[in-house]
Structures are given as C-alpha cells and as structure tokens.
Amino acid sequence: MRHILSPKGWARFVVNEVKSDPKSGDWLAAGLVPSPVLVPPARVADVAGLCAEEKIGVTSVALGYTKKEPPPPWFELSLGWRRYWVRLVPDWSASASLSASAHRLYILCPERVCDLSPLFALADPLTWPKHAARIVRTYVAADVPSRWIPICDKVDCGRLPSDIFGSNVMDMLSSPKKLYYLFKLVYDRRPETRTVGYRLGLWTVDPRRIPDPSDMAPRGEFTLAASMALSYVTHMIPFEKVKRYIRLRAVETL
Numbered sequence: 001m002r003h004i005l006s007p008k009g010w011a012r013f014v015v016n017e018v019k020s021d022p023k024s025g026d027w028l029a030a031g032l033v034p035s036p037v038l039v040p041p042a043r044v045a046d047v048a049g050l051c052a053e054e055k056i057g058v059t060s061v062a063l064g065y066t067k068k069e070p071p072p073p074w075f076e077l078s079l080g081w082r083r084y085w086v087r088l089v090p091d092w093s094a095s096a097s098l099s100a101s102a103h104r105l106y107i108l109c110p111e112r113v114c115d116l117s118p119l120f121a122l123a124d125p126l127t128w129p130k131h132a133a134r135i136v137r138t139y140v141a142a143d144v145p146s147r148w149i150p151i152c153d154k155v156d157c158g159r160l161p162s163d164i165f166g167s168n169v170m171d172m173l174s175s176p177k178k179l180y181y182l183f184k185l186v187y188d189r190r191p192e193t194r195t196v197g198y199r200l201g202l203w204t205v206d207p208r209r210i211p212d213p214s215d216m217a218p219r220g221e222f223t224l225a226a227s228m229a230l231s232y233v234t235h236m237i238p239f240e241k242v243k244r245y246i247r248l249r250a251v252e253t254l
Helices: 041-048 118-121 129-136 169-171 176-187 191-199 224-231 239-245 251-254
Strands: 008-016 028-031 038-040 056-065 075-079 082-090 101-109 113-115 139-141 147-148
Touching: 008 176, 038 118, 041 082, 041 139, 056 113, 075 118, 082 118, 101 118, 129 169, 129 176, 129 191, 169 176, 169 224, 176 191, 176 224
Parallel strands: 056 101
Antiparallel strands: 008 113, 008 147, 028 056, 028 139, 038 056, 075 082, 082 101
16 A cells, blocks of 8 residues: 655556446556545536535546547546546445545546546645645555656656655645645735745745845745645646746756
8 A cells, every 4th residue: 555645756557448438347446545535516516427515535546548538427637738537436335434425536548657646636725725635645555656746747857856855745735724825825926925835834035024135036936845845736737837936946947
C-alpha cells in the first residue's frame, strides 16, 4: 500500500486499453484505505449523472486507457496539458469503514500511463480543502510502479536538489487552511491575501513592510516549500501566469 500522493509524486500506473463500458475487463483496480475519499454533491451530478444531496465516498479506483474519446456519460476532465475522462458508479465492496455511500471512480487516459491526480481535482481543493487534505493521507492498495510530479514536465528536475520534495510539502498540502491560501495566492494578488500567505509561510514578503533594496523579488514570491507544493498541482493552475512567482529558477529557461 502506498500513498496516493507522496514526496516522489502522484501514484502512476501503466494501464491496459479498455472499452468505455466499466463492465468490460482489463481495468486496473485498486482500493482506497483507511477511509473513502469524499466527493462533494456537485461533482456527483457532473461525474455520475445523478442528483445528490449528500456526499459520496470513492472507495476504489479503476484505470484504463482509450485511443478515442469515450461517449457520454463520461465526464472530460482537462487539467492543463493533461486530459482524463472520469465516471462514478456504485461500488459493491469496500476495504474500509464507510462514511458515505460507496462508489468506484473510473479514470480513462489517452495514453497507457495514468495517474490518480483526478481525485484531487474532483475533491475541489478551492472550496473543499478538507477533502483534498484527505487524499494526501490516503493509501492506495495496489503496487505503484512509478511516481509523477507535474512540474517535472515543465522543468528539468534533474537540476533540482534531491531532497527538495519533502514531507513538509505534504504537510502543507494536507493543511486545509494552507491549501486554501496556496491556491488563492495564485489568483488573488491583494495585500491582505499576501499578508495571510506570509503568516502561513507561503509567501516571502509581508506587504505591510517597506521592501529592502536588496530584495530579489521586492513584491514577494512563493516560499520554497509553497513552490514545491504547487509543483504537485502545476497541471491544475494557470502555470504561465504563476511561474514568475515560483522559486524554481529553472522555469526561467523554459
């Protein structure tokens, strides 16, 4: 069992080509423990085609790849340069105690390498950070042959220190308040937002103080830890707008 998200990146699998019918074979399936990942009711309408007043719990995932776009009711999830199709169906078993109705999340990718980051996107970290925090602390009951850090698609990670992706970054992603302001700082440049970001260790400069003439970034930028946290969700944010604030000097060469 491995974490869905670890200091080495998102759990990533080499999957088989499958038919878009969830009842067909060859899906790579795995359970989630110790508790389901909760999905807000609004997502249920999108991904399951159902109207729900209560949250549902993703108790397992199944992954596959397809050479062509699947027909509805598959929901297309475009995360930056990554593309997925997702679908929720009732699950008839679970490997953990239930806090919501059990469902299986099916993820289709346009290539044979598929990852579990759609769980994070469906949990809506901007509005429901506690659900996204649970993903960081949830295990996937399956062999994980590789890991994927999205920033490494944009930056030569071989030029970065090997210990830069640490457990402190996981702690940041699993803190509802820090996660909320991490995303908010991407879009919100107001001084009061940056002040909170500074207090939480996300932003380098307190807007209330006079900048030092020696400051490389007098208006501030993301701290190194916050930059690393963003590196796991680079495909979920407008990267071209935020890369100037991320403390990865390698991005300046792209």
